[in-house]
Amino acid sequence: MSTLEWYLWVAAALLGLACVRLLLARDPLVRLIAINVAGSGSLLVLVTLAARTDPPDPVPHALVLTGIVITVAFTGVGLVLLRRIEEAAEDAAAETAGEAAGAPGEDGAAGNGEGP
Amino acid sequence: MGDDPVGLLDVLLGLAVVGVAGTALTARRRMGAVVSFLVLGVLLAVLWSRLGAPDVALAEAAIGTGVTGALFVDAVTRGPPETRGAPAARPAGPVPWQGVRAALPGGLAAVLLGAGLGTAFAGAVLAGTAPGGLTGQVLGRMDAAGVEHPVSAVLLNFRSYDTLLEVVVLFVAVLSVTATLGEERPRHAPPSARAATLVWFCRVLAPVLVLVAAWVLLAGSDRPGGAFQSGAVLAGALILMDTAGLGPGPDHGRLLRAALVVGPAAFLVVAAGGLVVEGEWLALDPAWAGGVIVALETLLALSIGVALTVVFLALGRGRVSPP
Numbered sequence: 001m002s003t004l005e006w007y008l009w010v011a012a013a014l015l016g017l018a019c020v021r022l023l024l025a026r027d028p029l030v031r032l033i034a035i036n037v038a039g040s041g042s043l044l045v046l047v048t049l050a051a052r053t054d055p056p057d058p059v060p061h062a063l064v065l066t067g068i069v070i071t072v073a074f075t076g077v078g079l080v081l082l083r084r085i086e087e088a089a090e091d092a093a094a095e096t097a098g099e100a101a102g103a104p105g106e107d108g109a110a111g112n113g114e115g116p
Numbered sequence: 117m118g119d120d121p122v123g124l125l126d127v128l129l130g131l132a133v134v135g136v137a138g139t140a141l142t143a144r145r146r147m148g149a150v151v152s153f154l155v156l157g158v159l160l161a162v163l164w165s166r167l168g169a170p171d172v173a174l175a176e177a178a179i180g181t182g183v184t185g186a187l188f189v190d191a192v193t194r195g196p197p198e199t200r201g202a203p204a205a206r207p208a209g210p211v212p213w214q215g216v217r218a219a220l221p222g223g224l225a226a227v228l229l230g231a232g233l234g235t236a237f238a239g240a241v242l243a244g245t246a247p248g249g250l251t252g253q254v255l256g257r258m259d260a261a262g263v264e265h266p267v268s269a270v271l272l273n274f275r276s277y278d279t280l281l282e283v284v285v286l287f288v289a290v291l292s293v294t295a296t297l298g299e300e301r302p303r304h305a306p307p308s309a310r311a312a313t314l315v316w317f318c319r320v321l322a323p324v325l326v327l328v329a330a331w332v333l334l335a336g337s338d339r340p341g342g343a344f345q346s347g348a349v350l351a352g353a354l355i356l357m358d359t360a361g362l363g364p365g366p367d368h369g370r371l372l373r374a375a376l377v378v379g380p381a382a383f384l385v386v387a388a389g390g391l392v393v394e395g396e397w398l399a400l401d402p403a404w405a406g407g408v409i410v411a412l413e414t415l416l417a418l419s420i421g422v423a424l425t426v427v428f429l430a431l432g433r434g435r436v437s438p439p
Contacts, residue, residue, distance in 0.1 A: 006122040007167065008237035010130040014137050016230025021141040024222050029146055029191065033153050036184070037137050040160055045237060047167045050249065052241070056168040057249035058266035062275060065267070066282045068175045069344055069420070072184050073289035076427035079191040080293045083431055086196055 014041030157181030178348035262405025325353035347420025379419025
């Protein structure tokens, strides 16, 4: 088995594990990790195929760089959404517990006025 | 290294990657899964450099492990307390990984899927329809690229359309994240309670990191490096400063927005400039391509760094209250 074939098998293992876990996991955070691992697997395929020539093919490398940035973008959005979902669950739990939930903020004006 | 038989280092590295990925995917606690995922990122960075992709290794270390790691750890430590130390599956009911019997179909599916994919990939390599790929075409046009590093040339000249859309995706991510922003929730302990060592350390380290970011940026024209790695280092510096209470605050909203927009806007200007001067979108005259690319990369690095930081900061903000 050549080195490249070996790494393609590693990539296949990553993809197989991560895709199945992505479908079976209940925790959204684990799903995000699974989709990240699956992404790493597909990037490994690209980098391995780029290594067939010497020097390596720069086009797949550029694609992989793009892929890494896209991955961090959707992971960030996913984590913020996850955080909001859990905050909503916490607030709902606090309300049903009979605690005073307090005034519900200033209608989000702080978010619009202050910027990020 | 194309057709060499697989060496011991490669076998160990591959097994470690698969093993750590398995741990990250099956950990019972959120924090365990996240830490294993970070270890996977470090191993992948080694693997990328082993496969002759130092640019990808840099990006993986800075973005894939650095920024993503900060995001994940922040999300877990801010999550509901019962998920930090408790098993990852919160909702009641049967969980597929709780019993060996229940895990069996999933494991079998993973093995089958992996075997199928592996056979297909290996077949693709053996078939070798175009083993040269696009290497020859890129290297043959390097004199018109404006930069000496092939990957930077592909990213910002030959296939700059991809990069433009990538920057826009990052911008859209920031927009969707800020759309959920509400009132500020207490992020950290008050300034007086912060460890003086941490504040001092961040004050010393931040200028060094900005210098590193600038070096990585300029290195991209003739060796591995570039706007995205540089932006990630910048984001790392900003995130670190935020943990010490020195990061961007509510007063910096206008500044951050300007920094966010300047990268994509400059890219659009370059794209339109190509249409005016060369008659084609995104076309660059080889005579001044180098200067344009470095200037564009500088603005892009700024925007990317701020975008990644804003996504991180948004994790600590409250949500918009329902109307």
